Amino acid sequence: MQSKPQTVTPEILVQRARxxxxxxxxxxxxxxxxxxxxKETVADMQAAGLFDVLKPKMYGGYEMDPQxxxxxxTTLAEGCMSTAWIYGVIGVHNWQIALFDPRAAADVWGxxxxxxxIASTYMPKGQVKRVEGGFQFxxxxxxxxxxxxxxxxxxxxxxxxxxxxxxxxxRTFLVPRSDFEVIDTWHTMGLKGTGSKDIVVKGCxxxxxxxxxxxxxxxxxxPGGETFTSTLYDLPFGQIFVRAxxxxxxxxxxGAVNSFVDWGKAWTGNMGSKTAEQGPAQxxxxxxxxxxxxxxLILRRNFDTLLGKIRSxxxxxxxxxxxxxxxxxQVVERSARHAYQLFSACGGRGIFSDFPLVRFFLDIHAxxxxxxxxxxIFGRNYGGVLLGRDNTDFFL
Numbered sequence: 001m002q003s004k005p006q007t008v009t010p011e012i013l014v015q016r017a018r019x020x021x022x023x024x025x026x027x028x029x030x031x032x033x034x035x036x037x038x039k040e041t042v043a044d045m046q047a048a049g050l051f052d053v054l055k056p057k058m059y060g061g062y063e064m065d066p067q068x069x070x071x072x073x074t075t076l077a078e079g080c081m082s083t084a085w086i087y088g089v090i091g092v093h094n095w096q097i098a099l100f101d102p103r104a105a106a107d108v109w110g111x112x113x114x115x116x117x118i119a120s121t122y123m124p125k126g127q128v129k130r131v132e133g134g135f136q137f138x139x140x141x142x143x144x145x146x147x148x149x150x151x152x153x154x155x156x157x158x159x160x161x162x163x164x165x166x167x168x169x170x171r172t173f174l175v176p177r178s179d180f181e182v183i184d185t186w187h188t189m190g191l192k193g194t195g196s197k198d199i200v201v202k203g204c205x206x207x208x209x210x211x212x213x214x215x216x217x218x219x220x221x222x223p224g225g226e227t228f229t230s231t232l233y234d235l236p237f238g239q240i241f242v243r244a245x246x247x248x249x250x251x252x253x254x255g256a257v258n259s260f261v262d263w264g265k266a267w268t269g270n271m272g273s274k275t276a277e278q279g280p281a282q283x284x285x286x287x288x289x290x291x292x293x294x295x296x297l298i299l300r301r302n303f304d305t306l307l308g309k310i311r312s313x314x315x316x317x318x319x320x321x322x323x324x325x326x327x328x329x330q331v332v333e334r335s336a337r338h339a340y341q342l343f344s345a346c347g348g349r350g351i352f353s354d355f356p357l358v359r360f361f362l363d364i365h366a367x368x369x370x371x372x373x374x375x376x377i378f379g380r381n382y383g384g385v386l387l388g389r390d391n392t393d394f395f396l
Contacts, residue, residue: 008049010068016048017075024079028359031193035186037083042149045076045087046115054095056228059105060114061094063230065307066240067300069095070247074296077251078258081363082193084248086146092244093118093154096237097174098228099217101209104174105224108152119150121199124170126157134207135159137173142185143370145196151177153199170214179204190359190366218394234310235303238395239324242372243299246331249367250295253335256360257288260342263349263356281345288338295334298327321396322382332364332373339364 024041031037045051053069055061069091077084097105097118108116121141129136141155153175158168183198209223216222217237224233264275264285275281302324309316339361343350346357367373381393 008062010064010071013049013053013062013064013068014071014075017050017072020044020048020076021079024076024083028080028082028193031080031082032359035184035192036148036195037080037086037146037193039149041080041083042086042117042146045083050076050087051091051094051115051117054091054232055114056094056098056105056230056233058228059109063232065232065303066095066235066243067303070243070299073244073247074251074254077248078255080193081248081252081255081360081367082191084251085191085194085245085363085367086149088244088248089145090117090119090150092241093120095233095240096154096172096212098224098233099222099237100174100212101223102227103209104212105228107174107176107210116152117146117150118152118154118174119144119147120154120172122154122156122172124156124158126155126173126201128157128159128171128173130159130162131205134205134209135173135211136203137175137206138201138203140183140201141199143196144182144199145194147182147197147199148195153177153180155180155199155201171211172214173206174210174212175201175204175206188366190362190364214394218396231307231310235306236316236321236396239302239306239321239328242325242328242395245370245372246328246367247299249332249335249364249373250292250299252360252364252367253288253338254292256339256342256357256364257285257292259356259360260346261285264345275345275347278345280341284338284341284345288342291334291338295331302327318391318396319385322378322385322391322393325393325396326375326378326382329373329375329378332368332370333375335364336368 027038027041050072052061053064053072057063073084073088076087121144123141125141126137126139137157144153155173155175157173158170160168179201181200183200185198186195220234264281268274342357343361349355350357378393385391
C-alpha cells in the first residue's frame with residue numbers, strides 16, 4: 001500500500017533549510033573560491049522545494065506567504081550568506097513573474113521544466129526603442145546574482161516619451177539566455193559566492209508582454225492579476241523585493257553569533273583572559289541576539305499587516321509603506337554594526353582569514369553596498385513626507 005505524499009507546510013520547508021545549514025557551511029569555502037554557489041547547492045534547494053515558496057501553483061509552486069520565504073532565506077544564511085543571497089534574489093523572481101502578462105510565465109515554464117530559474121539586475125541601463133509588437137533592447141548591467149544558475153534574466157530599462165516631454169517610464173524586461181552574454185567581473189571582498197556578474201545584451205527583441213511597468217507594481221494594476229489571483233501577488237513589488245536583498249543579513253548576523261559563541265566559550269587569549277568572561281564579548285552576543293529577534297519580528301509584523309489589509313479589502317497606507325521601506329533599508333546597516341561588535345570582541349584572532357566569523361562580517365558589509373540597503377536615502381524621504389514634503393520613492 002502506497003503512503004500518501006507528504007503535505008508541504010511552511011514548517012517543513014524551514015526545517016529543510018535548517019537541515020541544509022551544515023552542508024552550506026561545509027561548502028562555503030568552495031563557493032568563495034569558485035566565486036559561485038556550487039551547482040549541488042542549487043540542486044539541493046530545488047529538491048527541497050525552496051524555490052517554490054512564492055511560485056504560482058499553476059507551475060508547481062506553493063503560493064505561501066512571504067514570511068515563509070524570508071524565514072527560509074535567513075535560515076540558509078546561517079550556513080552561507082552567499083547562498084541565502086542568491087536564494088532571496090532568484091526566489092523572489094518566481095513571485096515577480098506572476099505580475100507580468102501570463103504569457104511571460106508560459107515562456108519560462110510552459111515547456112514543462114518548472115525548475116527553470118530567473119536572475120536579474122534592475123539597473124535602468126537598458127537602451128530601449130519601441131518597435132512593432134515590443135521593443136529593441138540592448139545594454140550592459142552589473143550585479144546579476146546567481147546568473148550562472150539561470151536561463152532567463154529580468155533587466156531594467158527606461159522608456160522615454162517620444163515627444164521628449166515628461167518623465168521616463170521604468171520597466172523590467174524579461175530576456176532569455178540566448179539573447180544575453182555573461183561577463184565575469186565578480187572579484188569582491190564579500191558575498192563572493194553570489195557570482196553577481198555583468199550582463200550584456202547586444203540588441204534583441206523583447207515582446208511587449210515580456211515587460212512589466214514599475215507603476216503597475218506600485219498601483220497593483222499588474223497584467224497577471226486576472227490569472228494569478230492569490231492575494232500574495234497583490235502585495236507591492238517594492239515591499240517584497242527590498243526584503244529579498246536584506247533578509248540574508250539577518251541570518252548572516254545569526255551565523256556570526258553562532259561562530260562567535262562556539263569559539264568564545266572555550267577561548268583564552270594570549271594575555272590569559274577568557275573571552276566568555278569579558279564584558280564586551282558578553283554584550284556583543286546579547287545585543288546581536290536581540291537585534292536578530294527584533295528584525296525578524298518587524299519583518300513578520302509588516303507582512304502580517306500588509307496581507308491583512310489586502311485580504312480584508314482595505315487600502316494600503318502610503319506612510320505605512322514608507323515606514324516599512326525604511327525599516328527594510330536599515331536591516332543590513334544594523335546587522336553590520338552588530339557584526340563589528342562581535343569582531344571587535346575577538347581580539348587579534350578575528351583578523352585571520354580562516355576565522356569563521358570573518359566570512360559573515362565581510363558578507364554583511366558587502367550587502368550594505370546594494371542601493372536598496374542604503375537607509376539614508378529612504379529615511380530622508382520618509383522623514384520628509386512626515387514633515388509635509390512630497391514622496392519621491394515609488395518603489396514601495
